[in-house]
Amino acid sequence: MLNQRILWLSMSRTFEIRLDGERVALAQGRYGRMIRHARAAGFDRMFRNTPRYRSAAAMRARLGARVDGWWDERVAKDARERRHVRREKSLAASRLVHRYFAHAWVLMDRDYNSWDNADHIFRYLREREREVNGWFVVRKGTADWDRQRADGYRRIVPYGSLLWKLLVLDATFTVSSHGDGYLCPPLEMSRYGKPQWSSVFLQHGAIHTDISR
Structure with a gap:
């Protein structure tokens, strides 16, 4: 675990940092010399790319246009994403998409590989329980994508594609052997709303810790 501490220092004082009683280097100075104490003002000047402003008003005047431009771009990007989500939801609700993906089981191990529990269950469903609307997801162009296609399976959907999003939006279950955040x-529920599917985790043996948090 990484910890971060932020210190407010007087620009007129000299400071140093000690770890377990020993002085530690603050930065590497010119010619490789390690700097172990410095004035805050002098230490700040080591970072030549750091802009300096005489006042908050001067900083706002310098950065105002840049911040406004960034904000406008961000608002426009959010609007585009909302339009895309509305379009995807509309497509998922269409009769054509429902014909293929209604009540689907979306099986996936990881986006870049398979041959784990979800892969084996998908193969079982296609061989023994074909009434289940099962689909397998893996990233296109990976070795496992090519392997699945070479084995004759056609219900393989590229991870991250529009087709994958439509599949998930119409699914009854998403089934995975891993609990990664992207699975x-x-x-994203913040964009797509409350999910209509139930997530199923395929456990590997006995787990002695709570991995749901």
Whole structure:
């Protein structure tokens, strides 16, 4: 675990840092010399790319246009994303998409590989329980994508694609052998709303810790 501490220092005082009673280097100075104590003002000047402003008003005047431009770009990006989500939800609700993906089981191990529990269950469903609307997801272009296609399976959907999003939006279950953040849930609830599917985790043997948190 990484910890971060932020210190407010007087610009007119000299400071040093000690770890277990020993002085430690603050930065590497010119010619490789390790600096172990410095004035705050002098230490700040080591970072030549750091802009300096005489006042908060001067900083706002210098950065105002840049911040406004960034904000406008961010607002426009959010608007585009909302339009995309509305379009995807509309497509998922269409009769054509429902014909293929209604009540689907979306099986996936990881986006870049498979051959784990979800892969084996998908193969079992296609061989023994074909009434289950099972689909498998893996990233296109990976070795496992090519392997699945070479084995004759056609219900393989590229991870991250529009087709994958439509599949998830119409699914009844998302089934995975891993609990990574991009799998549970597969779509951002803040953008897509409350999920209509239930997530199923395929456990590997006995787990002695709570991995749900």
